[in-house]
Amino acid sequence: MKREILVASLLLMAIIVAPAGAFSADRLQITVNEDASADITFNYTLSWIETIAVFLKITDPAQELKSALEGTLGVPVTVTSAESDLASFSAAEFAKITDAAGGKTYSTPGLDFTEAQAVLDGYWFAPLVEADFSPAQTVVWFPDGHEETFSDQSAIPPLSHTVL
Template sequence: MRSTVLITILLIISLALPAAAFSADRFTLTIEENGDAEIQFDYTLTWIERVAVYLRIAEPEKELKHALERNYNRPVEIKEVTSGSVQFTVDRLAQTRYTHEGTVYTVPVLDFSSAVTALENYWFAPLVKVDLAPEIATVTFPDNTTEEFGNVTIIPELVHTIK
């Protein structure tokens, strides 16, 4: 009952305010030798979004987990969630191939726009402007070679060979 009253009050207040913005700050993907991936996604939430997350009305980490599992057909484990970040492990995100030139790692296209679709299903969607293009997106391979992207919603397929 209390949470219903609080939600109603927040909804009324938020209707009087301009749209808030969820913004992606940094996306870091680290590929392990076996192709597993460690992902850290840092973001900024407005006070409306923080309240929704605190009350468990919105669970962005679960939406991102489901989007990753659906898009890449791989098990995803949530490692840690804070008010400004989420960490995941994705089993065998990168395909590994052994050739005479070395180990070839292929990271699939990473598309953040599917998470926007999931977020649009929440009641507060009309109140929020979602920016899922991280200011900086970094992909690091086992030999510490990195690829960096700025303000993109899609990271292209990456192929890297380690001799």
């Protein structure tokens, strides 16, 4: 019993005196498919406190990201894989397709990462975490291989590209 109290006290002290952990969004890759769906891969780095929260099943980054994407996009999103540092999704009807002279124009929605802070603030460990939700790099690929790249942006504007 004394040993458990000692271990719990040491863990509590470590949490109190340890520097705040930092979540970072490393890379967001969006591949727009010919049928207007998209394959989305999000690479991130979790802080030690977030890693513990995931291990204890307090939070699930893949499910949190899925919910955020569904809320932003307004379409169903499926988690296709989840690991400790990345999550992959499939989003039906991600882009809107319109006919253009000799081709099709794909229009993607804008994405705003600042809303993720409100989700984080709902967790007990939020004061212990410094989060940067702006991906260091965001790449959007269109069906013809055209790409748009953004660095350290808190929001990605809506995009349009015509595939001939």
